[in-house]
Amino acid sequence: MCIKNSRQLKQVQRDFLTRDKQFTRKALICCGTGCLANGAQAIVDEFRIVMKKKRITGFSFEAVRSTGCHGFCEQGPLVIIEPEGIFYTKVKTSQVTDIIDTTIRKGVVIERLLFTNPVDGQKITHYPEVDFFTHQQRIVLRNLGKIAPHDIKEYIGNGGYAALDKALRRMQPQEVIDEISRSGLRGRGGGGFSTGRKWQTCADVESEMRYVVCNGDEGDPGAFMDRSIMEGDPHAVLEGMIIAAYAVGANQGYIYVREEYPLAVIHVQKAIEDCREIGLLGKNIFGTEFSFDIRIARGAGAFVCGESSALMKSVAGEVGEPRAKYIRSVVKGLYDQPTVLNNVETYANVPIIIDKGANWYCKIGTPKSAGTKVFSLVGKVRNTGLIEVPMGITLRRIIFDVGGGIIDDRPFKAVQTGGPSGGCLPDSMLDLPVDFDTLTANGSMMGSGGMIVMDDLTCMVDVARYFLEFLVKESCGKCVPCREGLYQLHGLVQKVCAGQGSEQDLDRMEQLSEVIVRGSLCGLGQSGPNPLLSTLKYFREEYLEHILHRRCPAGVCRDLIIYTINEKCTGCGACVKPCADVAITGEKKKLHVIDQDKCTQCGACMAVCNFDAVEVH
Amino acid sequence: MVTLTINGKQIKAPAGEMLLETIRRQDIEIPALCHHAAVEPFGACRLCTVEITRQSWDGWKNYVTSCLFPVEEGLIVQTHSSEVTRIRCTILDLLLASSPNSRVIQDLASEYGILASSYVVDAAGDDCILCGLCTRVCSELGMNAIATVERGRLKKVDTPFSEPSASCIGCTICAQVCPTGHIRFEERGLKRKIWYKEFKLIACSECGRSLKLTPEMKQYFSERQQLPEDYLEQCADCKQKQTVDRFNRIIDRSEEVI
Ligand SMILES: Cc1cc2nc3c(=O)[nH]c(=O)nc-3n(C[C@H](O)[C@H](O)[C@H](O)COP(=O)(O)O)c2cc1C
Ligand code: SF4
Ligand code: SF4
Ligand code: SF4
Numbered sequence: 001m002c003i004k005n006s007r008q009l010k011q012v013q014r015d016f017l018t019r020d021k022q023f024t025r026k027a028l029i030c031c032g033t034g035c036l037a038n039g040a041q042a043i044v045d046e047f048r049i050v051m052k053k054k055r056i057t058g059f060s061f062e063a064v065r066s067t068g069c070h071g072f073c074e075q076g077p078l079v080i081i082e083p084e085g086i087f088y089t090k091v092k093t094s095q096v097t098d099i100i101d102t103t104i105r106k107g108v109v110i111e112r113l114l115f116t117n118p119v120d121g122q123k124i125t126h127y128p129e130v131d132f133f134t135h136q137q138r139i140v141l142r143n144l145g146k147i148a149p150h151d152i153k154e155y156i157g158n159g160g161y162a163a164l165d166k167a168l169r170r171m172q173p174q175e176v177i178d179e180i181s182r183s184g185l186r187g188r189g190g191g192g193f194s195t196g197r198k199w200q201t202c203a204d205v206e207s208e209m210r211y212v213v214c215n216g217d218e219g220d221p222g223a224f225m226d227r228s229i230m231e232g233d234p235h236a237v238l239e240g241m242i243i244a245a246y247a248v249g250a251n252q253g254y255i256y257v258r259e260e261y262p263l264a265v266i267h268v269q270k271a272i273e274d275c276r277e278i279g280l281l282g283k284n285i286f287g288t289e290f291s292f293d294i295r296i297a298r299g300a301g302a303f304v305c306g307e308s309s310a311l312m313k314s315v316a317g318e319v320g321e322p323r324a325k326y327i328r329s330v331v332k333g334l335y336d337q338p339t340v341l342n343n344v345e346t347y348a349n350v351p352i353i354i355d356k357g358a359n360w361y362c363k364i365g366t367p368k369s370a371g372t373k374v375f376s377l378v379g380k381v382r383n384t385g386l387i388e389v390p391m392g393i394t395l396r397r398i399i400f401d402v403g404g405g406i407i408d409d410r411p412f413k414a415v416q417t418g419g420p421s422g423g424c425l426p427d428s429m430l431d432l433p434v435d436f437d438t439l440t441a442n443g444s445m446m447g448s449g450g451m452i453v454m455d456d457l458t459c460m461v462d463v464a465r466y467f468l469e470f471l472v473k474e475s476c477g478k479c480v481p482c483r484e485g486l487y488q489l490h491g492l493v494q495k496v497c498a499g500q501g502s503e504q505d506l507d508r509m510e511q512l513s514e515v516i517v518r519g520s521l522c523g524l525g526q527s528g529p530n531p532l533l534s535t536l537k538y539f540r541e542e543y544l545e546h547i548l549h550r551r552c553p554a555g556v557c558r559d560l561i562i563y564t565i566n567e568k569c570t571g572c573g574a575c576v577k578p579c580a581d582v583a584i585t586g587e588k589k590k591l592h593v594i595d596q597d598k599c600t601q602c603g604a605c606m607a608v609c610n611f612d613a614v615e616v617h
Numbered sequence: 618m619v620t621l622t623i624n625g626k627q628i629k630a631p632a633g634e635m636l637l638e639t640i641r642r643q644d645i646e647i648p649a650l651c652h653h654a655a656v657e658p659f660g661a662c663r664l665c666t667v668e669i670t671r672q673s674w675d676g677w678k679n680y681v682t683s684c685l686f687p688v689e690e691g692l693i694v695q696t697h698s699s700e701v702t703r704i705r706c707t708i709l710d711l712l713l714a715s716s717p718n719s720r721v722i723q724d725l726a727s728e729y730g731i732l733a734s735s736y737v738v739d740a741a742g743d744d745c746i747l748c749g750l751c752t753r754v755c756s757e758l759g760m761n762a763i764a765t766v767e768r769g770r771l772k773k774v775d776t777p778f779s780e781p782s783a784s785c786i787g788c789t790i791c792a793q794v795c796p797t798g799h800i801r802f803e804e805r806g807l808k809r810k811i812w813y814k815e816f817k818l819i820a821c822s823e824c825g826r827s828l829k830l831t832p833e834m835k836q837y838f839s840e841r842q843q844l845p846e847d848y849l850e851q852c853a854d855c856k857q858k859q860t861v862d863r864f865n866r867i868i869d870r871s872e873e874v875i
């Protein structure tokens with residue numbers, strides 16, 4: 001089948017909807033990487049086995065959909081029963097028959113499978129009522145968790161490729177660029193560069209060849225926004241890329257996917273093949289003059305490969321090392337041709353902008369940062385996961401409304417945004433609006449959307465040490481300020497962690513950081529000192545505490561803490577086994593003691609003690 | 618031609634030229650350890666960093682590596698401003714910590730007043746500063762016998778799997794461009810050893826002395842350049858002697874005729 005005109009596209013959509021209407025209920029089973037790891041595939045298989053034996057009017061295995069990630073992976077596997085939106089978490093295979101007989105057949109809710117709100121302990125029945133989802137605004141993630149990502153008909157059925165149809169038939173390439181420019185869309189990969197302006201520059205360069213490339217490298221530790229989009233809604237990314245290619249006049253595209261994302265590769269590959277089959281990729285797309293194709297390039301697995309020039313070298317089969325050139329890749333990029341490089345999330349925004357118009361889009365978010373942003377919210381919040389919120393929302397609302405506040409109601413200490421290139425913001429900044437410029441102005445950055453929430457048990461010196469350690473390992477080693485400078489900077493921070501730092505060391509850190517920022521070749525080095533500089537700026541007393549009093553107030557830095565056992569000890573002996581260094585002795589039912597000479601401050605005893613008897617000082 | 622200002626002096630330079638060339642033509646000395654005219658600029662050592670600004674930038678300044686920044690009309694360049702010097706000194710200080718035994722680095726650092734590194738010195742650090750000149754010239758020759766492996770501080774130059782590389786022709790060009798003399802090779806009589814690989818050296822067909830030429834190099838030259846068959850067979854001395862002999866014979870013969 002080949003779609004050659006708008007009518008045929010509409011027909012595919014209608015066919016899908018008609019087929020869908022015959023089901024009175026549907027079961028959406030999340031099959032993102034997180035839920036699969038928790039056994040989601042077994043749930044799907046169980047549905048298939050059980051439905052072979054049962055006949056239910058208005059339901060069959062065809063109405064069971066393996067969807068992409070909802071972002072609520074820690075509660076997985078998730079099963080949602082539509083149309084009611086009944087929300088089951090941590091589902092087990094043994095419960096599938098019950099779900100079919102009780103909920104799908106009769107519409108009755110199974111209380112014990114419902115999600116318990118961690119804030120008030122109440123059971124929540126429907127999916128949109130969960131705080132985690134209520135406060136979100138899902139535009140980019142609109143299809144995630146709703147549609148089966150490997151089925152192009154389902155994407156089309158939900159309005160997919162209508163934007164491409166509109167762009168190709170009713171808009172000139174320049175009109176597409178103008179629409180994107182007017183929408184105010186800015187790159188979601190880190191820098192926040194205007195997407196429209198980038199496309200315009202590329203289109204304006206005289207050239208025979210042009211490329212459109214999608215950055216799916218996602219190297220930030222703990223981030224999984226782009227992975228989830230590629231896995232859960234690959235066609236949205238492809239549609240965005242095809243529209244971009246039409247706008248700038250490119251005939252070849254690449255999606256650079258990180259090696260560690262096998263499922264994303266499978267889904268994107270399937271999506272590309274399906275597009276080729278129905279004529280949405282390849283020659284004469286939609287029966288027009290426009291031809292474009294996309295290939296997958298597998299990432300080399302290094303953080304620095306996400307940097308634009310390194311990525312392009314890697315796509316071209318060279319070593320993924322940043323290239324030093326004062327000429328931008330939009331002008332001279334992949335194979336030295338003008339190249340548009342955008343992030344996965346950036347492309348996923350494009351179809352909806354074309355579909356609903358720039359005027360609709362730019363009303364979401366703030367005047368200078370339009371639209372929404374997807375974050376991966378992790379750390380010490382009650383609800384962790386993937387979230388999409390309008391730009392301009394405050395950090396407080398993200399952490400306390402979407403995230404449900406800090407675990408165990410401990411005090412909030414800092415939030416780290418922007419991954420290894422970003423910074424830490426303290427509680428005095430909780431009411432800052434989250435947008436590109438505000439975060440940057442305050443020493444952090446949007447980055448690609450990592451957000452780590454920290455409580456009072458987190459040591460900020462240790463946080464700086466952690467990120468520097470990551471960057472020292474990930475520096476490509478090409479230029480001296482980054483390779484040697486970050487290494488020495490890490491050494492200085494480590495000295496502070498060990499209680500051997502001095503006040504002069506703090507000044508030296510700042511001076512060295514400045515040279516690394518100014519002197520490094522690529523963004524990795526140029527922004528590498530950010531986690532250190534921001535913690536130095538907002539948590540200087542904590543550094544001084546380590547230096548002047550050899551004390552780690554959060555009780556994290558091993559060289560500065562001791563563990564002791566207090567009189568709450570019942571002598572249960574639970575701590576003896578985990579203590580691999582056999583530092584704990586004591587008779588049964590009597591107070592145990594820690595031999596400080598043998599203790600390595602691993603904290604294992606504290607983690608297992610049920611009586612709060614182990615203390616850290 | 619474009620007009621720009623370097624350290625307060627108005628200068629004309631051909632469009633497209635890299636700033637470093639222009640600066641050096643003014644007899645201004647700035648270190649540039651990863652730069653070599655034979656290969657493309659690389660931007661690794663960052664020592665050639667200079668400060669640039671423009672009238673229209675309203676006091677805003679930027680720091681760029683002059684080896685790969687093309688000259689521009691109206692550019693205002695400072696090669697030794699206090700900030701530039703600070704960047705350069707810090708880089709030298711860092712290099713002195715990672716390659717503490719390199720004479721080249723020691724000398725350069727002391728020119729900038731740094732006698733000992735203020736950072737944690739890696740006593741076992743070798744002299745390689747990862748400028749990439751060796752790998753770049755080797756690839757420019759078309760050999761690609763050596764490359765960098767690993768990343769960050771573990772990065773080093775090596776042949777694939779630290780084994781003799783089939784494509785190395787033993788030309789030692791890599792060793793000759795190395796700014797710190799880190800690449801060593803041994804040469805004894807008619808034997809040469811470089812990058813784990815032993816080469817026979819061709820002996821002069823007349824006197825038997827070493828031509829300092831491996832058979833692989835000879836083949837390389839004869840494949841790429843139209844050279845007479847026997848061009849690379851005798852040493853320079855013998856060639857000269859042959860020429861003199863030839864003249865002598867001509868003179869002898871002419872005497873005979875007379
Ligand atoms: C060290 C480094 C790592 C980066 N990693 C990523 C990444 O994983 N994904 C990404 O989209 N952009 C990454 N970027 C930013 C890209 O270089 C580039 O700016 C971005 O892909 C452009 O797309 P956008 O305009 O849509 O944001 C990285 C930049 C640097 C300096
Ligand atoms: S800044 Fe770091 S990652 Fe970037 S080129 Fe230099 S060494 Fe490599
Ligand atoms: S902190 Fe670790 S090493 Fe020390 S007593 Fe507890 S379990 Fe043993
Ligand atoms: S000696 Fe070998 S490694 Fe060195 S430049 Fe020549 S071919 Fe390359």
Ligand code: SF4
Pocket residue numbers: 744745746747748749750751752774791794795796797798799800
């Ligand atoms: S061996 Fe010499 S030429 Fe090669 S990278 Fe190291 S310092 Fe540069």
Ligand code: FES
Pocket residue numbers: 030031032033034035036068069070071072073074076077078
């Ligand atoms: S994978 Fe199921 S919610 Fe993320």
Ligand code: FES
Pocket residue numbers: 648649650651652659660661662663664665666682683684685
């Ligand atoms: S000479 Fe310019 S960066 Fe090394």
